[in-house]
Amino acid sequence: DVKVTQSSRYLVKRTGEKVFLECVQDMDHENMFWYRQDPGLGLRLIYFSYDVKMKEKGDIPEGYSVSREKKERFSLILESASTNQTSMYLCASSVHGTGSQETQYFGPGTRLLVL
Amino acid sequence: AQSVTQLGSHVSVSEGALVLLRCNYSSSVPPYLFWYVQYPNQGLQLLLKYTSAATLVKGINGFEAEFKKSETSFHLTKPSAHMSDAAEYFCAVSVTGRRALTFGSGTRLQVQP
Numbered sequence: 001d002v003k004v005t006q007s008s009r010y011l012v013k014r015t016g017e018k019v020f021l022e023c024v025q026d027m028d029h030e031n032m033f034w035y036r037q038d039p040g041l042g043l044r045l046i047y048f049s050y051d052v053k054m055k056e057k058g059d060i061p062e063g064y065s066v067s068r069e070k071k072e073r074f075s076l077i078l079e080s081a082s083t084n085q086t087s088m089y090l091c092a093s094s095v096h097g098t099g100s101q102e103t104q105y106f107g108p109g110t111r112l113l114v115l
Numbered sequence: 116a117q118s119v120t121q122l123g124s125h126v127s128v129s130e131g132a133l134v135l136l137r138c139n140y141s142s143s144v145p146p147y148l149f150w151y152v153q154y155p156n157q158g159l160q161l162l163l164k165y166t167s168a169a170t171l172v173k174g175i176n177g178f179e180a181e182f183k184k185s186e187t188s189f190h191l192t193k194p195s196a197h198m199s200d201a202a203e204y205f206c207a208v209s210v211t212g213r214r215a216l217t218f219g220s221g222t223r224l225q226v227q228p
Contacts, residue, residue, distance in 0.1 A: 043216075
């Protein structure tokens with residue numbers, strides 16, 4: 001069974017703090033993703049990584065950065081948290097196959113509240 | 116660019132009734148289409164996916180979806196709803212060369228006893 005774990009289920013931070021969200025997968029997947037989920041907006045891609053130290057911006061990268069130093073771990077960093085970053089953050093991973101049809105496996109999510 | 120529209124943010128059905136969740140996509144190239152389900156306080160899990168092998172796709176828990184190119188649709192159905200089907204359902208699209216998915220806004224399914 002593929003397992004994607006996220007370091008925290010719930011986080012409360014203050015405006016201006018630097019926030020780290022950690023994601024680990026145990027299936028040796030090449031691709032890892034960070035999405036944020038907001039009511040009525042579905043999931044929106046923040047960043048993804050297709051290999052160690054490789055990353056690409058998604059649709060809403062502003063205010064975020066990422067780090068992938070090891071294949072199994074993908075970190076999302078909020079450099080200076082703001083209240084509009086209050087959201088559910090979902091990490092996912094997938095194998096790098098021949099096309100774009102590979103299943104993404106999701107972690108349980110981190111619900112972040114920025115005060 | 117590709118996009119997904121899910122009609123109806125909330126759908127309510129009675130237990131035993133037909134479930135129909137609508138998804139329309141927009142893509143200039145042949146798409147890959149997915150349905151994911153999210154149970155309360157959990158991440159998303161794959162229900163089924165269309166990868167051009169067959170237009171009628173069967174998934175887990177009795178769900179199926181039909182790819183209709185002429186209607187640019189990929190609606191999700193289940194003949195008989197069960198209380199355990201109550202969850203949020205997301206349709207998503209991908210195309211060759213793009214690793215990430217584009218998600219719809221989601222449909223929350225409520226099942227009444």
